Amino acid sequence: MKLPVYLSLLVESERTLARGYRQVAQAHGDEPDVHFLCLTLAGQCETHVRMLQPSLDRYGTGDAGDEPERLHADGLDEAREGPLGLLRDLQDLYLLASLVDVTWNMIKQVAQALPDRALLKVVTDCDKQTGVQLRWLLGRMKQAAPQVLIAVK
């Protein structure tokens, strides 16, 4: 059974995303909406990890060398600066959040097929928040992109 591998993938992805949010919050402190919201969203990711713990305890974690480990996305190396840097950073966060989102979806499939009601409940609560994170990131980028790509010197 490879569910543990995917649970590990999910936990690692949430952790990577949380780190990314904190890096972006740190680097773009002059954009207060980005700063404060990224800190809030980092907290959400960390809560997701805690909520997955009972399932990790139950199914165990995947082997370190197992195949899906290669799927792990690298986090942000270093947050960028300025308006263009902010746009790119948000785009990186969007990619990381997308990986989290699609992984939740796969876990949801498994939770239904097993079935595992406790895990299904966790999926429902958490993936909804990930969906909102994606919408916020997209909205913030849509607002910023024309200004950055046309009007910034």
Add this chain to the structure above:
Amino acid sequence: MTREQSDRVKDVWGSRSPFDRGGQWDVRVDVALAEGLSEADVDGWVRSACVLCSNGCGCDIAVKDGRMVGIRGRADDAVNRGRLGPKGLYASWQGMSAPDRLTTPLIRAGDDLVPASWDDAMDRIVQRSRALLEETGPLSHAFYTSGQLFIEEYYALAVVGKAGVGTPHMDGNTRLCTATAASSLKESFGADGQPACYDDIDECDALFLYGHNMAATQTVLWSRVLDRLEGPRPPRLVVVDPRETPVARRADVHLPVRPGTNLALMLALVREVLENGWTDDDFIAAHTIGVDELRAHASEWTPERAADVCGVDARDIRKAARLFGTAERPLSTVLQGVYQSSQATASACQVNNLHLLRGKIGHPGAGLLQMNGQPTAQNNRECGADGDLPGFRNWENGEHIAELAELWGVDPLKIPHWADPTHAMQLFRFAEQGSIRFLWISATNPAVSLPQLARIRDMLASDGLFLVVQDLYLTETAELADVVLPAAGWGEKTGTFTNAERTVHLSEKAVDPPGEARPDLDIFLDYAQRMDFRRDDGSPLLEWTGPEDAYRAWQECSRGRPCDYTGISYDDLRRESGIRWPRRAGESRSTDRLYADGVFSSRADYCETFGHDLLTGAAVGAEAFKALRPDGRALLKSAPYAGPHEPPDDEYPLRFTTGRSVFHFHTRTKTGRTPELVEAAPSVWVELAASDAAARDLANGDVVEVRSRRGRIVAPVRLTDIAPGTVFAPFHYGYWDAPEGAEQRHPTAANELTITEWDAVSKQPVFKTAAVQVVRAGGVS
């Protein structure tokens, strides 16, 4: 009917005329005239309404020898029945005629502003505007307006900005006062529009004031409440405010909540209503969606938990909830204590939710007023000079954009609608970063009213920014401008505006403006003409010759929308003192209350927004909204409590909050030039609880320095019954009448201290939650 020419400074709310529930509020005509004049000396009286708060009191302007010499409340106006407050009585006319009015355009020459002709000033503006449009395009331009102009002027500005220039960067200082009122109405009901009206004060049996010091912000409305409180069958009164305000002193239950914690209290009230079965389950089933989610959000907020977070007594929360839950006709009002604090929209929406859960909306005495701060804020929201689209249209609805494109004769792509419009704080951020390089500010004073003033001053003064300021006087903002345009104001031009409960008034020109000052409408039309903005068919974009043309165009724009003005003409407004929208063509009565039938504005093709997630501000989007199938039902929206982002700590242990004096408006542009009001409230002060003062060895009157991470102010201390741990300062006191360099040597503007942060949904800045320290001036921390 009584007539009063009493001292409205000493006797702010005037004499009492108590009345019973459902009774008629008596007429009391308040008059003020220049020294030595009596009503018989006046040449003529000209119809208007007061623009010194959002109440919109009907009045007549006294004219003698071509000058405004006084004011009288209109007995036939349902808003005030003749009454006027201290600002209206003294400042509305005297504030227009101080000797330092701007009478000619000014242009920058090095460090100086020097007089210029209108042609020279407008040429300078048009040259820069054209050059930037050519070089960079419309995203280099921004317009920042007011809550003080008229419908005609906002609509002209909206068309100029959106269909002429084509920029999404348009907002007003309404963002600072009323954005959350609009947002909460949109999120809950699908569109802006005040559900209740002031008659509900007469009809209610319980009144809830959330962060609303009505005694200071709308003095005439508070007179009406006082007359109910002193009559037979008075309403029970619940007040949420960290300060022991005049309103709080009359309350049956006062909840002195810690600044920044409103949402916790609100969720506890929601929980109590749900837990105690005070709900109207049939109404909820038929007319709302989202009750299960609301229940889940509220479930953890027991009165004890909220009491702990908010610093109030759990028993008082229960008492307040019971008063709401058992009232037949509860009326709620909400203002800046909610709107300018953390999680503003989420908190304001809980007031809507409380009424929806009990089905208490749209009926006499049972309803809610998400109040406005400024007299014409409502019109900025309606006309779309503030980042909304005209006629409460929806940015994400292609049909709505097409309607505007047709009205204006331009390609839909000319009208920026690719994302939420740029809100004020983002607009100023773009200016700070140098991507907005042309900023036109009309009738407002961000150099005193925005948060973190040191930053704002630097931004406005920067070389890369071409700043146009249009105002009555040389404000702190105007002093930083490249071009200053002298505007005509109240009583010097004709136009319409709408108060916080949808009542529309006509304000007629009474006198000529001083010198070369011109109405804001004429200035915007002049810019459009000089820029040669045209419709796609080649005709001029704006062919209006005066305010009535502009008003007719606005009526057409409002047709079929929630704020339908097609049945309210200038002539109607000359016959009737105050008409409530919507009034459609062919109708002859005001609409007193919205949603009496439980049908809300949430139909997907009609609504003003598809809504947002209240924690993050993420857009819900068309598909998800349609999948909810609101179809005229209200949305019970909420968010988890997150708490203030700058809580007190060891270094900055106190919570700072700002507000108003009853004697001043905004940055004192008019009230600071009015002798009675200057004498009543000459300078800044800081309010502190006795225990916090004692801990710092401070006594009443001692001069202190209040410091935040962003700046400091220096002011004398007033010991009051404010909640311990909280510090208050009024925000009016900038520097136009202070000695040179006061910003550095003796700062007095409360916004030196406030944080640059805003609500995730309404984007309203958080003026009422910041961490500060207080030390004796000259001392060390």
